[in-house]
Amino acid sequence: MTAIELCAGVGGQALGFERAGFEMVAVVDIDGDTCSTLARNRPDWYTVQDDLNLIEPAKHQPMDRADVLSCGLPRSPYSIAGKQLATDDRRDTLRATLDVAAYVRPRVLVIENIPTFLTAPKFESARTEVREAVEGLGYEMVSSTLTATDFGVPQERRHGFMVAMHPDDLAHFRWPAPTVEKCPSLGEALFESMSSGGWPEAADWAAQADGPAPLIMGGATGRGGADLGATRSKAQWARFGIYGGSIGDSVPGPDFRRNPDIEPRHGLPRITVDQVALLQGFPADWDIVGGKTSAYRQISQTTPPPLAEALSRQVMFALQRSSGTV
Structure with missing residues (x-):
């Protein structure tokens, strides 16, 4: 199965998907050093340096299709320090992510951000945009917060996730259980x-x-x-x-x-x-x-690979169960 990672950063989420068995067909980020990091560590990944708000997916053949489209949204538009402007912040990529999803039409859409993105009243309009977009694609959506220490990452870190897929696929999806009994200090x-x-x-x-x-x-x-x-x-x-x-x-x-x-x-x-x-x-x-x-x-701003891997394995399992391959 294949995956595309938007706002890929240093590659934490993409590495998690790779470890879970997905082939990364494209990774996209706006920063030059970041793209050099991705290319150096994974020269076989198709790395695109571009502003997600301006990108034209049709110009990049590997972005034509994928089983999973994932994006870790920039945190600043949703943080107190960033004034919580959400989609009104020029740095935000939520709408661009939904546009790419409409083009790629993946089986699964994964959106990651700070946990308050899932619950804060201030971001209800942004969540409504996501719900309307995924419903237009024929998906249903679930959301949850995952804690890094539950997956062996020695840091007080929490990530909010939205996962959307066709109801037949979603019926087999479960959020990952902790993978460690005790996290290292x-x-x-x-x-x-x-x-x-x-x-x-x-x-x-x-x-x-x-x-x-x-x-x-x-x-x-x-x-x-x-x-x-x-x-x-x-x-x-x-x-x-x-x-x-x-x-x-x-x-x-x-x-x-x-x-x-x-x-x-x-x-x-x-x-x-x-x-x-x-x-x-x-x-x-x-x-x-x-x-x-x-x-x-x-x-500093990435998703820890062990956490991303645990989630990705559950996504993989849901798609395989739905397809009858496991």
């Missing part, structure tokens, strides 16, 4: 990396970081350099012994000593882009193209 996830530079306090730090990492955020386009978010978010990271004011260039070395009583920039370790990728559930060999700010922006 931040310290467990990063201990090997934190100790790789010879830092003698890595074990003590890991013992202190005994819960899932805070939500990885920040790095929005136009917001400035790479950091771990606003003041509240940085304070959450500090409780786990991490300085959130910037992203590190390397892991702590043998001479580094924690000292939270001095200026935090110098008294706490910083996590690197590679470590952020680990906290997002990416394989260690996933090569992210671009400078630190660009790389962090790509990895």
Whole structure:
């Protein structure tokens, strides 16, 4: 079965679909570094760099059809920091996604966004547009929120999903059950990396970081350099012994000593882009193209592949059951 990923970003959702057995026939994103990341890691994917609001699918033969069309909508139009302008925000791609769905007519449409997209009264008109569009295609739609820690991703992260398909297919769809009994803590996830530079306090730090990492955020386009978010978010990271004011260039070395009583920039370790990728559930060999700010922006705003894979397997199972192949 085949899939197309819109607003593909660093490839988290697309990688999840691939792991579930789908062939990615096209991935689309507006950012140059992002498309270079996709092309470097998956040269066999047909990668399109284009503005989804301006794209003409007919000019890209691989986008003619697919079993699944998936899109992780840009979060800024639906976030408080982005003023929650939704479809009135020029960065939003919801209507463009629905237009591409009308062209491709996939068996399944998957839309991902922040959980409040599914429930907030402010976004009811946007949800109505989705419902009307999928009904026009002859689909029915369900929605739910999935939590990253349920799928082994060591981070307090929740994603809202809309899944639409023909009623005969939807009858076989179930939301994924948790795949782990206990999710690794931040310290467990990063201990090997934190100790790789010879830092003698890595074990003590890991013992202190005994819960899932805070939500990885920040790095929005136009917001400035790479950091771990606003003041509240940085304070959450500090409780786990991490300085959130910037992203590190390397892991702590043998001479580094924690000292939270001095200026935090110098008294706490910083996590690197590679470590952020680990906290997002990416394989260690996933090569992210671009400078630190660009790389962090790509990895911080993606869907963790293990979560995407769990959902994708349920989509695959529903289509196979409906077709009588399982």
